[in-house]
Amino acid sequence: IAGITQAPTSQILAAGRRMTLRCTQDMRHNAMYWYRQDLGLGLRLIHYSNTAGTTGKGEVPDGYSVSRANTDDFPLTLASAVPSQTSVYFCASSELAGGKEQFFGPGTRLTVL
Amino acid sequence: GQNIDQPTEMTATEGAIVQINCTYQTSGFNGLFWYQQHAGEAPTFLSYNVLDGLEEKGRFSSFLSRSKGYSYLLLKELQMKDSASYLCASMDSNYQLIWGAGTKLIIKP
Numbered sequence: 001i002a003g004i005t006q007a008p009t010s011q012i013l014a015a016g017r018r019m020t021l022r023c024t025q026d027m028r029h030n031a032m033y034w035y036r037q038d039l040g041l042g043l044r045l046i047h048y049s050n051t052a053g054t055t056g057k058g059e060v061p062d063g064y065s066v067s068r069a070n071t072d073d074f075p076l077t078l079a080s081a082v083p084s085q086t087s088v089y090f091c092a093s094s095e096l097a098g099g100k101e102q103f104f105g106p107g108t109r110l111t112v113l
Numbered sequence: 114g115q116n117i118d119q120p121t122e123m124t125a126t127e128g129a130i131v132q133i134n135c136t137y138q139t140s141g142f143n144g145l146f147w148y149q150q151h152a153g154e155a156p157t158f159l160s161y162n163v164l165d166g167l168e169e170k171g172r173f174s175s176f177l178s179r180s181k182g183y184s185y186l187l188l189k190e191l192q193m194k195d196s197a198s199y200l201c202a203s204m205d206s207n208y209q210l211i212w213g214a215g216t217k218l219i220i221k222p
Contacts, residue, residue: 042117042214042215043156043202043212044212058209090155098208100144101161102158102210103158104156105155106154106155107154107155
């Protein structure tokens with residue numbers, strides 16, 4: 001692994017189903033983030049983690065949950081997917097919280113029908 | 114409220130210079146960032162300004178005026194590969210990035 005990876009690359013999901021998007025980084029970065037990107041809107045922060053064992057809510061946290069059991073992994077779970085959660089999801093990391101540069105994963109394109 | 118404004122789309126000619134403007138209003142300020150995003154790909158970091166003035170990095174330069182809540186990204190000697198979206202983001206008092214919707218730059222030969 002080099003950098004930050006996400007899985008799956010894309011997914012079509014029926015409304016009401018549970019889904020976990022995976023994110024793994026091998027840079028030993030302390031801070032990790034989940035964003036969604038929708039056409040015509042800027043990236044919006046869903047949840048973040050400044051260090052392993054801690055998480056926080058971003059701008060649009062409703063319907064999503066995260067965990068940070070270790071430094072490398074930061075999964076995002078949709079408990080009961082709804083069509084408005086159709087989006088491209090990016091995971092990112094930075095060396096420290098508030099770090100100068102965030103490194104992004106390749107993204108997961110999620111469609112909820 | 115927090116707000117980042119940048120033009121939706123710009124067109125420029127290969128070899129020319131283009132300036133992409135960004136105005137920001139955030140709760141606190143801990144730096145202004147520019148990222149590049151090619152279609153279907155992830156954003157990649159271009160520049161960071163926290164003090165007023167111009168930061169130059171090769172063909173790309175970024176300027177910041179904190180008193181005006183204003184930044185611009187200057188791209189020189191445009192190449193076709195510069196066709197991408199350019200995202201402006203301001204880091205607020207909680208050290209979270211507030212993002213603009215991005216400026217799609219189209220380069221014509």
